[in-house]
Amino acid sequence: MGRVTERRPVIRIRDGAMSSRPDTLVAEEPLEIRLNGKPLTVTMRTPGDDFALAAGFLVSEGVIGSAEELATIVYCGGARDEGGNTYNVVDVRLAPGVPVPDVSLERNVYTTSSCGLCGKASLDAVRTTARWRLDAGRPREVTTGLLSALPDRLRAAQRVFDRTGGLHAAGLFSPEGELLDVREDVGRHNAVDKLVGNAVRAGWLPLRDALLMVSGRASFELVQKAVMAGVPLLAAVSAPSSLAVDLAEEAGLTLVGFLRGESMNIYTGAHRLLLPAPTG
16 A cells, blocks of 8 residues: 655755755545446545545445445456556445446546545536435534534644645544544545544544634535535634635535634534634
């Protein structure tokens, strides 16, 4: 399997002085996901958690929603010219009776590490019908003080980021702020897919009582992934897009952006939060 990090020589200039030394970089390699033997998509990702990534991607696309709908996930061999395995191709087999979507017309996608939506035929293709409605009463009374602690807790769990500084992270928290799981990847959408994929394989979906915290911005696709996994609250350290806010409002998701220290913007779903008294 590919390494999560790699070493490269670099010339460093600090305070006017030059030195040469190796630097640790995050690895980025393509992963082709096949569905029942047919190519589905290619994404640029950090190697590791590839089976979870594939499973999470299928949850986001509305193909599966439980572990029982998965038969097997395996690496495909013989991907190198010399016959070795690159561990860059996985094949997902659905359980008998699970409908297989027609991927030939709408998706022949090259997904970059910065944009998981590139190649979508239309916006309508993204608005996949969710299996679960978000319960307006779950979770109850999450405090803004608890939310303000999540970025530091997520950052403290980023092991590879400490060595490279080049990874996004997605963390799953309980309503009490306990870190349940964390995944890292060069692509923010991949980090969430790895998180959701691990959850679906463990039988945790829908994630009705979980909080999702991401290290970057809140794009439309991250809101979609949260909704498809049944997550009621998504918080991000950076800005959401207008379309992300629209989808969050439509789905009943609590969306928090610019979560930095005790400051935050609540864009939708304030009913789930215990808010401080207004000033002025």
